[in-house]
Amino acid sequence: MLREEELKTFVDGTTRYFEVAAQQPATIGSPYLLEGEPAMHDYTGIISVSGKREGVVYFTAPRAMLTVLLMKMQENDFSHESMRDLVGEVANTISGNARRDFGHDFVISVPNVLTGDKPEIPHKPGARSFVIPINWRSHSAKLVVSLT
């Protein structure tokens, strides 16, 4: 069973990114369990986890949210590539936070970026998916932790 502190590590990694990059912290909404197919947004940064836990952790965000985030970061390039880079960075921050807290217990892959609302998520059988809404300004993204 996933422990609360493990879940919090991924959540903190995500909210911290907003705090550092945009000087405006994100808050989390009401967490719930995923039923059926995940509702994906336009851009998804995903990391694979193996070792003590196995599965994936991904951050999926709508284009509108990423655009505002880039603006807050004083960026002028709102291209597809910039969006991809941004979710990749968020996933990288989540990964760094997990490495810092879990050390060698978790083996974490480099982030991969998926686009579109129906990307192929490598779901690990038996892994329960926790969905944590990430609210920032008026936008909402999702952090999904799917680990055995």
Added chain:
Amino acid sequence: MQLSGTDRNRRFLAAGAAVAVVAVMALVLIAGFRLATRIRASVSALQTTSVLQTYPAVISQQLAALRGQLDTLEYSGRVHGELAATVADFNKDFATIERRHDLDPAAIHRAQTLWRSYQPALAPVLAFSGEPYDDTDTGSSLSSSGRVYYDQVRRAAIFAAENATVLHRQLAILSASLQARTSAAAARLRTLLFVGVLTVLALAMAALYLQLARGRHERAAREAQEQTRDILKTVREGFFLLDADYRIGSVWSEALTRLFGRSDFAGLDFEELLRNKVSPETLATAVKYIKLLWGERARESLMKSINPLGQLEVSMDNGRGGRESRYLQFDFHRVMGPKGVKHVLCAVGDITSNVLLARELQEAQENAHSQLDMMVGMLHADPLQVSTFLDSASAGLKHVNTILKEPARTDAEFRKKLAGLSRELHSIKGEASALNLMSIAQRVHHLEDMVGELKGKSELTGNDFLPVVLKLDELLAHLRGVREMTARLVTLKDGSPEPGATMSVPQLRVVPTEQPGAPSATERPARAAGDLATMLQQLAAKLAQDHGKRITLTLSGLAEVPDAYLATVKDCVIQMLRNAAVHGIEPSEARRATAKPEVGEVRVDFHRSEKGYELLFQDDGAGLSPEALKRAAVRKNILTGEEAAALDNRAALALIFRPGFSTREEVSMDAGRGVGMDVIARAVYALGGKIGVSTNPGRFTRFKIALPEARQAPAVA
């Protein structure tokens, strides 16, 4: 490092020996110097006496020569002068001898007497100063004074010739005496030097021995120190001493560095050691305890038993920029000195792995127990009932997840979820308890506790719901386990091949109630009513046992319950039955005291009415006290004192249908959350029904639920 008594003695001895060597050498040198000085003076005196011994003969010779010159009328002035010089030298040297105190005074006196006897003879001779001759043309002759002088010389010469030997002998005796004394002094000097050298040698040997012994001891001490250092370097526990100011001493084991991630322990305050690693409350308790350790009267065994740091959770830097929780065990031992507690020895161990292992073991044991309880419960339960419950519970938990999924950003939006969560969970718990599936009931109860705690928080955020969703996940996993076990039990009972491997349970999916071996649709109402009756009887028996009551449950008309109302009727009766067992039916002693039958009676009757159906629930318990209900409402902040006072009895009884209302102070599995009656009231209203309550304090409580005609029979939810 402190010295033992033997070490101190040895050091004192070595120092004493060195001082003694110096003192003896000083004494020998001083005494030797004095003796040598005396010997030198004696030698000098000896030389003088040797010279003195020659003077009597010289005086005799000079007097004889003077007489001869006077006889021959030769010039006598030179010899007279030499005689005077000899006499003066004698007097001078003799005076030197006389001043010595180490000579025999009698011998000196005798020599003095003899020499004084020379004076009458010598003095006139020496006093002569004229010319002894008269010179004429015919020649020279003695003058008148010359003749006198000649007689005096002659007499003096005779005297000197007669006494020279005696005087010489006496002076020789003095010389011999001096020689003897000088020899004795020289012998003493030799002895002194010999003894001195021996003493110095002896002391030097003693000092050398002590020095060697000290060297041996220092080597041993160095080795001991090295061993202590090795121990402190290698030992896995952190050791240090605390002084009376609660500061860490200068020696500690290296494990402390690993345990606390710092190395500046010397002089560090104990409070500082734990600051920012534990909560302020724990820190305050720890400091208070340390102070108690210095109390003379506190018994060590007692202090050990109240040690608040036996298992201390601390937040440490994990070395990668993050923090991690570790469990430390502090052990304290008082080091006693002659004036009471001298130090407190602290031993710190990292027991994180032990604690985690114990926790896993406990979880495993709890799981094993709950599995066993669950198996025992399921063996007594009808698999169909369990399956129906699991469907219902899955649906309920799906609803819980739906409530969680509703978007929320503000405290109000988060808070809005709580009531719905409580109602849903309470309902599931009630059914699980009724079926005696305690492993499920306890888990739901725990989840209810979490939701209850959230109600008390001043501001809610999404973070507060993380443990709730994790617990929900755990509960769903447990339900899957129960479902698999039910399937296996059914297989065992039927003797058919085990389908467990293929019976996967979708997440949060309502499993169709139509299963192999289940009754057909036409059989189901009768079967369901029978199941409900059995379940309610089991619940009544369990509640009676849990609360130390004796209860008889009489059921009638349950077969008449339409499918559409079955779930609601079941929920209502379960909730009212629990209320009756907890609040209504009195213990046997109390009932005896009020002339009631010892066994409490609960009656449930379902029947058709003019407008549809009616469910009557009545217990012959203590009834409801409007005043007690008002007091509870005020205590729970549902009403103010004034509002409560303004209520009539009917309105006071209606309080039990308010959300959050309970007369119980403590929360238990069966009552106290104030969730229950409001749930069934909502369920009844949702079906278009009504619910009413009447009571006679001390005699009975009666609930009447009126339901309209059932329109259709939905699937079991």
